[in-house]
Amino acid sequence: MSIPQSGSSTSGTLLGLVVASTGGGSGVDDFLAQLATWMGQELSCTEREVTCAITVTRRKRPPSIAGSTAEAAASSLRLHLALDDENSAVVSLCSPRREAFSDEYVAAARRFASEASAALLLALRISQLSQSRDDLAAAMQSRTIIDMAIGAIMAQNRCPRDAAFKILRNTSNNRNKKIRDVAASLIGSIAGDTDTSARFED
DSSP states (O other), rough: OHHHHHHHHHHHHHHHHHHHHHHHHHHHHHHHHHHHHHHHHTBBBTTTTOEEEEEEEEEEEEOOEEEOOTTTTTTEEEEEEEEOSSSEEEEEESSSSOOOOOOOHHHHHHHHHHHHHHHHHHHHHHHHHHHHHHHHHHHHHHHHHHHHHHHHHHHHHOOHHHHHHHHHHHHHHHOOOHHHHHHHHHHHHHTTTOOOOOOOOO
């Protein structure tokens, strides 16, 4: 019975999966799908077919599940991956063969999964950084639009910045719309948009 092997080639493949999935912007879900497929192949052999599923739980987010397990599995093995304080993962291995996972196999599979956990954690952190970057870009765009609207209100009403922001905020509350949306409506009307409903008065 063959035992899963880990080593430099495994680390290289895992790093390649991380780069391929996160580099294209597809993120963690794509990486998980590729990882589950690859682990199922690597942990199988001619006398023991193994299917793999990976469940990742992240703080304040629904679990992500990739891969598949055999519907009528005679043997199953669950491996918990060490990630960090906010993320956890479980690898579920299934085989149609009874007593497919010997103690030696389990020990080797755990070593194999340990290397996978480092790659998964890297993919999660890259995804988090990418999300933070996108959130920051959106916040900066919103801030720019709001600042432009405040400037327009200051010119229109000949008032200081604080008073202009108060007018914008009150209009937002009265119309039950986000400040950014009200600001965008004002900028659109100034730019010649057909929607000229935004009129700001103290």
